[in-house]
Amino acid sequence: MIKYVIKGGRPLDGEVTVSGAKNAALAVIAASALVGDVTRIENIPKIIDVTLMLEIMRELGARVRLVNDSTVEIDSTNVVNTSASYDAMRKIRGSYYFIGALLGRFGHAVVAMPGGCNLGVRPIDQHIKGFEALGATVEVKSGFIHVTANNGRLQGAHIYFDVITVGATINVMIAASLAEGLTVIENAAKEPHVVDAANFLNSMGANITGAGTDVIKIRGVDRLHGGTYSIIPDQIEAGTYIAATAAAGGTVLIKNVIPKHLECITAKFNEIGLEFTEYDDALLVSRTKPLQKTNVKTLPYPGFPTDMQPQTTAALCLAEGTSVVTEGIYDNRFKYVEELKRMGAKVQVDGKVAVIEGVESFSGARIRACDLRAGAALVVAALSANGTSEIIGVHHIERGYENMVEKVRCLGGDIKCVEEPDSDELSDVG
Numbered sequence: 001m002i003k004y005v006i007k008g009g010r011p012l013d014g015e016v017t018v019s020g021a022k023n024a025a026l027a028v029i030a031a032s033a034l035v036g037d038v039t040r041i042e043n044i045p046k047i048i049d050v051t052l053m054l055e056i057m058r059e060l061g062a063r064v065r066l067v068n069d070s071t072v073e074i075d076s077t078n079v080v081n082t083s084a085s086y087d088a089m090r091k092i093r094g095s096y097y098f099i100g101a102l103l104g105r106f107g108h109a110v111v112a113m114p115g116g117c118n119l120g121v122r123p124i125d126q127h128i129k130g131f132e133a134l135g136a137t138v139e140v141k142s143g144f145i146h147v148t149a150n151n152g153r154l155q156g157a158h159i160y161f162d163v164i165t166v167g168a169t170i171n172v173m174i175a176a177s178l179a180e181g182l183t184v185i186e187n188a189a190k191e192p193h194v195v196d197a198a199n200f201l202n203s204m205g206a207n208i209t210g211a212g213t214d215v216i217k218i219r220g221v222d223r224l225h226g227g228t229y230s231i232i233p234d235q236i237e238a239g240t241y242i243a244a245t246a247a248a249g250g251t252v253l254i255k256n257v258i259p260k261h262l263e264c265i266t267a268k269f270n271e272i273g274l275e276f277t278e279y280d281d282a283l284l285v286s287r288t289k290p291l292q293k294t295n296v297k298t299l300p301y302p303g304f305p306t307d308m309q310p311q312t313t314a315a316l317c318l319a320e321g322t323s324v325v326t327e328g329i330y331d332n333r334f335k336y337v338e339e340l341k342r343m344g345a346k347v348q349v350d351g352k353v354a355v356i357e358g359v360e361s362f363s364g365a366r367i368r369a370c371d372l373r374a375g376a377a378l379v380v381a382a383l384s385a386n387g388t389s390e391i392i393g394v395h396h397i398e399r400g401y402e403n404m405v406e407k408v409r410c411l412g413g414d415i416k417c418v419e420e421p422d423s424d425e426l427s428d429v430g
């Protein structure tokens with residue numbers, strides 16, 4: 001087991017290059033199973049979740065070749081297996097995209113119910129509603145979801161989602177790409193990775209319009225073809241370095257970003273007191289004054305992202321005055337607050353609302369990451385803290401952040417990754 005040891009109190013200064021977007025990469029990898037040809041995917045982040053998705057691809061019969069650190073070639077021509085094992089699937093939520101890919105291509109899929117960060121109830125009823133509308137029968141048996149197209153091939157349909165869901169929007173888009181006729185998704189999610197998944201599918205021959213708006217139209221095609229695609233930069237990784245700069249202070253040039261995707265984050269951090277200079281594909285962030293209180297509510301894109309909520313809460317613990325953070329997506333995404341309290345934070349959580357009374361500083365402590373973004377929030381807090389912090393449970397962080405330790409070090413942060421053989425802490429699934 002490894003832990004991060006962070007000596008806090010040093011401002012961050014320098015440059016950091018953001019990797020490819022985790023949640024776009026997971027969708028694109030699974031969607032490549034639909035293609036039935038060779039896809040070369042560039043700007044893939046080197047993270048555990050990507051490794052797990054590629055393992056599932058191999059298990060399904062694809063040939064997967066790492067071309068270099070950030071490029072992978074997937075030949076899904078010989079994918080024959082339409083069922084994926086429990087062990088691989090339960091570890092990662094993004095594995096639900098294999099349902100759409102296998103169903104769309106073969107008219108049949110058997111996939112273990114997906115895992116992922118424990119953020120409260122995370123149903124997949126909207127995915128199921130979408131597949132059923134496309135003419136599939138869905139059964140959940142012994143932890144597996146069995147999906148079969150009634151006529152062998154999915155049929156285009158009109159689908160209105162009851163909630164805005166990234167996962168179901170992408171999954172239905174994937175499955176409907178090879179369906180017969182037109183599919184219309186209403187109340188679709190608009191996140192950058194929804195658009196990225198649509199762009200990937202289109203570059204492989206699909207016919208999808210409207211991604212990035214709340215109505216997406218997918219005209220089914222008979223086949224897709226291989227090609228090369230580059231994943232967008234990770235909006236949330238960039239946002240995490242913004243939050244870290246807010247907490248620790250300093251000036252950081254964040255490279256390889258799409259500034260438009262970051263506006264929902266920079267607008268809020270600007271209110272809190274950070275200054276930004278925008279370049280074509282980079283963002284300069286600096287903290288020149290004390291942080292100010294604010295109110296934040298997480299919402300679907302272009303609202304403030306839930307995946308930035310914990311890191312933002314950590315920064316707001318150091319803002320003057322009382323801030324209120326409301327979680328608008330998940331039921332239970334404040335578990336990490338108990339760890340921040342151990343570092344001296346003053347936060348009261350009532351259901352989906354956290355009331356934060358700003359303190360001067362955090363003090364270093366031994367703390368535990370309970371999920372991916374919770375872990376990122378603890379890094380943000382520890383970088384600014386007086387004294388040394390030890391973060392355990394960092395496998396959660398490494399599920400979604402490429403080389404965080406090296407990247408923070410390049411910014412002057414005092415962080416190291418240390419083996420801890422005798423720890424008896426829980427090691428739960430992400």
Ligand code: EPU
Binds near residue numbers: 122307
């Ligand atoms: N929901 C339903 N029914 C469904 C699907 C979703 O009720 O069938 C609800 C969820 O319970 C949640 C809301 O709708 O309250 C939004 O869920 P969504 O489907 O958008 O989330 P997801 O696909 O499960 C992805 C990301 C999450 C990110 C959310 C929201 C992946 C693999 N995961 O999850 O990423 O928080 O979208 O943007 O893409 C993370 O990266 O830390 C992370 C948790």
